[in-house]
Amino acid sequence: xxxxxxxxxxxxxxxxxxxxxxxxxxxxxxxxxxxxxxxxxxxxxxxxxxxxxxxxxxxxxxxxxxxxxxxxxxxxxxxxxxxxxxxxxxxxxxxxxxxxxxxxxxxxxxxxxxxxxxxxxxxxxxxxxxxxxxxxxxxxxxxxxxxxxxxxxxxxxxxxxxxxxxxxxxxxxxxxxxxxxxxxxxxxxxxxxxxxxxxxxxxxxxxxxxxxxxxxxxxxxxxxxxxxxxxxxxxxxxxxxxxxxxxxxxxxxxxxxxxxxxxxxxxx
Amino acid sequence: xxxxxxxxxxxxxxxxxxxxxxxxxxxxxxxxxxxxxxxxxxxxxxxxxxxxxxxxxxxxxxxxxxxxxxxxxxxxxxxxxxxxxxxxxxxxxxxxxxxxxxxxxxxxxxxxxxxxxxxxxxxxxxxxxxxxxxxxxxxxxxxxxxxxxxxxxxxxxxxxxxxxxxxxxxxxxxxxxxxxxxxxxxxxxxxxxxxxxxxxxxxxxxxxxxxxxxxxxxxxxxxxxxxxxxxxxxxxxxxxxxxxxxxxxxxxxxxxxxxxxxxxxxxxxxxxxxxxxxxxxxxxxxxxxxxxxxxxxxxxxxxxxxxxxxxxxxxxxxxxxxxxxxxxx
Amino acid sequence: xxxxxxxxxxxxxxxxxxxxxxxxxxxxxxxxxxxxxxxxxxxxxxxxxxxxxxxxxxxxxxxxxxxxxxxxxxxxxxxxxxxxxxxxxxxxxxxxxxxxxxxxxxxxxxxxxxxxxxxxxxxxxxxxxxxxxxxxxxxxxxxxxxxxxxxxxxxxxxxxxxxxxxxxxxxxxxxxxxxxxxxxxxxxxxxxxxxxxxxxxxxxxxxxxxxxxxxxxxxxxxxxxxxxxxxxxxxxxxxxxxxxxxxxxxxxxxxxxxxxxxxxxxxxxxxxxxxxxxxxxxxxxxxxxxxxxxxxxxxxxxxxxxxxxxxxxxxxxxxxxxx
Numbered sequence: 001x002x003x004x005x006x007x008x009x010x011x012x013x014x015x016x017x018x019x020x021x022x023x024x025x026x027x028x029x030x031x032x033x034x035x036x037x038x039x040x041x042x043x044x045x046x047x048x049x050x051x052x053x054x055x056x057x058x059x060x061x062x063x064x065x066x067x068x069x070x071x072x073x074x075x076x077x078x079x080x081x082x083x084x085x086x087x088x089x090x091x092x093x094x095x096x097x098x099x100x101x102x103x104x105x106x107x108x109x110x111x112x113x114x115x116x117x118x119x120x121x122x123x124x125x126x127x128x129x130x131x132x133x134x135x136x137x138x139x140x141x142x143x144x145x146x147x148x149x150x151x152x153x154x155x156x157x158x159x160x161x162x163x164x165x166x167x168x169x170x171x172x173x174x175x176x177x178x179x180x181x182x183x184x185x186x187x188x189x190x191x192x193x194x195x196x197x198x199x200x201x202x203x204x205x206x207x208x209x210x211x212x213x214x215x216x217x218x219x220x221x222x223x224x225x226x227x228x229x230x231x232x233x234x235x236x237x238x239x240x241x242x243x244x245x246x247x248x249x250x251x252x253x254x255x256x257x258x259x260x261x262x263x264x265x266x267x268x
Numbered sequence: 269x270x271x272x273x274x275x276x277x278x279x280x281x282x283x284x285x286x287x288x289x290x291x292x293x294x295x296x297x298x299x300x301x302x303x304x305x306x307x308x309x310x311x312x313x314x315x316x317x318x319x320x321x322x323x324x325x326x327x328x329x330x331x332x333x334x335x336x337x338x339x340x341x342x343x344x345x346x347x348x349x350x351x352x353x354x355x356x357x358x359x360x361x362x363x364x365x366x367x368x369x370x371x372x373x374x375x376x377x378x379x380x381x382x383x384x385x386x387x388x389x390x391x392x393x394x395x396x397x398x399x400x401x402x403x404x405x406x407x408x409x410x411x412x413x414x415x416x417x418x419x420x421x422x423x424x425x426x427x428x429x430x431x432x433x434x435x436x437x438x439x440x441x442x443x444x445x446x447x448x449x450x451x452x453x454x455x456x457x458x459x460x461x462x463x464x465x466x467x468x469x470x471x472x473x474x475x476x477x478x479x480x481x482x483x484x485x486x487x488x489x490x491x492x493x494x495x496x497x498x499x500x501x502x503x504x505x506x507x508x509x510x511x512x513x514x515x516x517x518x519x520x521x522x523x524x525x526x527x528x529x530x531x532x533x534x535x536x537x538x539x540x541x542x543x544x545x546x547x548x549x550x551x552x553x554x555x556x557x558x559x560x561x562x563x564x565x566x567x568x569x570x571x572x573x574x575x576x577x578x579x580x581x582x583x584x585x586x587x588x589x590x591x592x593x594x595x596x597x
Numbered sequence: 598x599x600x601x602x603x604x605x606x607x608x609x610x611x612x613x614x615x616x617x618x619x620x621x622x623x624x625x626x627x628x629x630x631x632x633x634x635x636x637x638x639x640x641x642x643x644x645x646x647x648x649x650x651x652x653x654x655x656x657x658x659x660x661x662x663x664x665x666x667x668x669x670x671x672x673x674x675x676x677x678x679x680x681x682x683x684x685x686x687x688x689x690x691x692x693x694x695x696x697x698x699x700x701x702x703x704x705x706x707x708x709x710x711x712x713x714x715x716x717x718x719x720x721x722x723x724x725x726x727x728x729x730x731x732x733x734x735x736x737x738x739x740x741x742x743x744x745x746x747x748x749x750x751x752x753x754x755x756x757x758x759x760x761x762x763x764x765x766x767x768x769x770x771x772x773x774x775x776x777x778x779x780x781x782x783x784x785x786x787x788x789x790x791x792x793x794x795x796x797x798x799x800x801x802x803x804x805x806x807x808x809x810x811x812x813x814x815x816x817x818x819x820x821x822x823x824x825x826x827x828x829x830x831x832x833x834x835x836x837x838x839x840x841x842x843x844x845x846x847x848x849x850x851x852x853x854x855x856x857x858x859x860x861x862x863x864x865x866x867x868x869x870x871x872x873x874x875x876x877x878x879x880x881x882x883x884x885x886x887x888x889x890x891x892x893x894x895x896x897x898x899x900x901x902x903x904x905x906x907x908x909x910x911x912x913x914x915x916x917x918x919x920x
Contacts, residue, residue: 159379162339163443167393168366177392181383324785432876462640463812467856467872474869489785492815496858496870519860533790535815536861537854539838547794548787551755 050217051239057218058199059247061132065198068137070191073144078175080145081152092149099142104204110135111210128212132205136198144190151183158182192255196248203244219244278348279451279483280336281312285345287331291556303555305331306342307507310582313451318477318484320498320515322491322530324552328507329487333453336485337369338362349451367397370444374456376436380428386439387424390414393446413442416479417472434465441472445480453485458493470497491534495519500588503527506555506563509582513589523585523597526564562594570595600631601672602774602806603652608666610644610651613659619880621647623830624666626907629774634800634807636821636838638814638853642877644830645810649776652808653691654683671773688718692767694760696779701763702751708735708762709747715769734765737802738795757788761795768799775800776808781816793820814857818842823913826850829878829888832907836914846916848893849873887918895920 080091111131119127155161161178169177203220212218219240226237286308291301306328313319321329335342338354347354349369357365373379380389390410393399400406411421417438428436437457444452454473458466474497476482488494494501495515502512503524511524522528529546536543548567553559559566565575575594582590585597610622622644629635637645650656652668654675667674670686678686695701703711712731716722722730728747735743738761751759760780767775777796781789797820800807809821817824817838824841826834826849834847845851855871875892878884884891890900899919907915 159373159375160381162334163371163373163379163440164381164392165339166337166366166369166371167443167447168363168396169392170396173396177384178381182381324787434876462877463814463853464640464856464873465876467870468874470858471869471872491786492858492860495860529787531860533786534860535789535793535813535819536859537814537818537842537857538859538861539818539842541861545790545794547790551757551788552785 047222047236047239050222051219051243054217054219054222054240055243055247057129057212057216058202058220058244061129061136061202061218062195062199062247062251064129064133065136065140065201066191066195068133069140069144069194069198070187071141072137073141074148074180074187076141077145077148078152078180081149081179082156082171082175088149091145095142095145098139101139103139107135107139107201107205108208108210111205115210128216132202132212136201140194140197144187144194147187147190148183151186152179155179155182188258189255192251192258196251199244199247199251277314278312279315279317279350280485281346281348282332282336283310283346283348285309285332285335285347286343287328287335287340288343301556304507304558305555306335307558309345309504309507309509311502311509311512313483313485314499315450316477316481316483317499318486318497320494320501321485321487321504322489322494322501323504324489324530326506326552326555327504328555329489329504330455332504333371333455333485333487337371337453338365339371363397367447368449369451369453370447370449371453371455372437372440372444372457374459376433376440376460377428379440380436382428384427385424386414386426386428386431389428389439390424390442390446393443397447399447409446413446416445416476417442432465433461434468437461437465437469438472441469441476445476448480449482451483451485453487455487456489457486459488459490466493473497491519491531503530506552506558508563508592509590510564510593511589511591512582513591517586517589521589523589523591524564524593525568525570525596529569562592601628602631602670603627603629603808604667604669605648605652606667606669608648608651608668609664610647610656610661611664612661614881617881620830620883621661621880622651623880623883625827625830625832626835627825627832629806629808631773632800632804632806633823634809634821636817636824637808637810637827638812638817638824639827640812640877642829642880643827644880645827646778648827649693649778649808649810652776653687653693654678655693688715689770690772691774691776692770692772693776693778694763694767694780696782702759704751707748707750708754708766709749712747712762712766712769715766719770730769731765734769735762737768738762738765738799740765756784757791760784760788760792764792764795764799768803771803772805774806774808776810778810779812780809782811782813789816796820814842814854826853829883830880831888831904832917833889834914834916834918835907836911840911840914844911844914846910846914846920847889847918848895848920849889 076091076095080088114131115128118131121127156179161174164174164178202218203223206212206218206220207224209224212221222240223237226240230237285306286304287306289303289305290299291303292299309328309332311319321332323329331340334340336347336354338357342355345355349365352361354365387407387410390413391400391406394406394409400409410424414421414423419435419438419442428439431439457473458469461469470493473484477484486494486497498515500512501515501518502509503526504510505526511518511522511527518527519531522531529548532543532546546569550567553566559576561576561578562568562580565571568575572595578594580592580594582592585591591597605625605627608622608625609620612619612621625644625648627637627648637648639645647656651663663676668676670690675683675686702708709728709731712734713724713727716730717727732743732747735746740746740758740761751762754762780796781792784792793816796807809817811817821838824836824838825832826841826847828849834841834845834850841850842854845854852871852873856873858870873892878888878891884901886901886903887893887905890896893900897919905917905919907917909915
């Protein structure tokens, strides 16, 4: 399912080489037809092409944000889980602090404040991408950090870790070789759920007009543009909405599958 | 020093070892109490000997074993190993100590990393201590170790979950042997195994001892197993050693009332043997607030009023037979 | 006159798994008479626990199912009984205690509530009377200060005390049969001795029978009148306790008895323990013929061909071996 979606947004544009901004007022707000399988929007732009382009961005944002969240979360969680005393306490305090932040308002604020300056450095699209990824990732690492820490706390008392210590393994070795691989299962599941959450976040941002500029289609911005035409061109909103829904669902299933696949006990 | 002292040839000497664990409570995790898990333990183990350490759950026997290995930091006391105090080692000294002392764990399921293949588990020590210069040397050594413990060379490419409990315990033993240690702390190595497998592992441990001149600290709660494998046995109760004696002597002539009760409680697999059982009343007291004086006085059948006041010293009642009781020995 | 309470005949309890059918119990015969303690011994996975749970029909179905056989409880086959009829038997006639007393007690109710509930199940009593009954049961199993302790929660009891609570609960319906599934495995030896003595005392007081499931030969020797030895889902030997330990016939039983170190004998150390080579076979595809053949010192060609039936070698002593 997910692979079909991914394949669709990657390969699709080559198979359906219609420009995303090919304006054709004669064919605006059309329902699905042979010429435009998913119909057109108010400017007569082909929705299939825009869907595929937007999907590429949405998925990229999702995965990149997940990577940011996982990296930060695993790092902070590991350090907290391996140290004890005040380092652990301080890091967990920081985590709780971030958890207490109201995410959406903060996101909006950050986007407002930094959008322009980042845009100057990295260009319109690149700037928006980096900013969105960092903001979403930066606000979603806390559950990962807590989970990693909890895993570490229980794993480091396990006898096989003790055995490694008895053999003289360094702290780094204990973590890399023994603790982290065993902690990753549930972390990956949370990570995949994060991809889904990030896609939804990105859609929300775009919907609110704070994500990518509106000439760059993403699933979220398409939804926003479509909202005014819901009664006369429902397909416009339906397809991106369905795409988001299906992607998120598929990713969550993949998460469950991954957890099983990563468990050597099941690889018989 | 009130502990038994035998001259020379001692591989390990433990002196007045103590370990306190903080008990945290309340909303702010304040330290509200302390558990005296190990409360002044002294003993020594001669080269090539097996010292059995027995006692019921919570008596501190496992903590003692882990303190000796510095897997848990002792609160005070000395652990002399080949003339060096283990408790003061750090850095390189501690690393090289890890080559001399190893541990075998109770739970053959928890003690092997489920994500590593057997070859990597056994080979890890070789990597850490750079004992195998090449990949080939490493594999050869792993194969050799597998064969030593009675497993097949091709087992190195499998994951731990593909093995039975007894085989996993053999993997754990091979891992410990990889660094050619002198002392192995066996922490309940057969308690989790089925009876017929227990015997296989005990025999293996005895064979290895003979072959490599190993010294064991054998921690267990099963007195029959301990009696079988040990040269001498130390009995612990609530963090203290109450009796040490050569194995047979301890079982034939137990002096401490606790040892006596412990031995009489062991069921004997022979319906024709009828014994008088000394039934202990009640449970082991909470180690956070152990009874005053002799820790055992609350359950002791021969306790007298002053047992609650005076702590009995461990003293030599017969050559090699040490007991800590005011009225026995 | 022999008064048979429970008679299991040719019981097969199988489990359907992803990998195929696991023949956990594969043709077990077991008889328990009134007032008798019967030990069921064997190593993990031999089917002893599944046998015990089959008697109470505590097996989840599916994946489990009764493939064949009968469980005659006082002459009546209980396999076809429905939930309600089965509950009658569970509430009044057969009780069970488990290895881990912490997980078999509900942590959010006081032990008094839990025992009173059992009492109220089969006697019409006011809550106050039921609670008084619970305290009485706690007194019976020698829990000090029973009036006060009925109001305590399970975590406030030690392991041994919890097992006493379990026994009190099991006995409060005055069962005819108590199934004890490894009741002392999780306990220290001195506490084990206390619990075994308590069970003996209760047995004498209530005149019930006990089915004691354990892997510890010592416990069997000290508490049981008859013993059934199981291996890989089958009964390999059945005998009065003296005969089993004095003259074990099956090579598995012999190995089991000889592989235990004995503290009452001065042999130790010099003598190696006799061990049984190899491991228990998979119950997914049990070997044809005698299931012990692959580990047996005396195995011959015929051992791998047919499954040896139980045959009587002395009065009450039956062995499933061609020798």
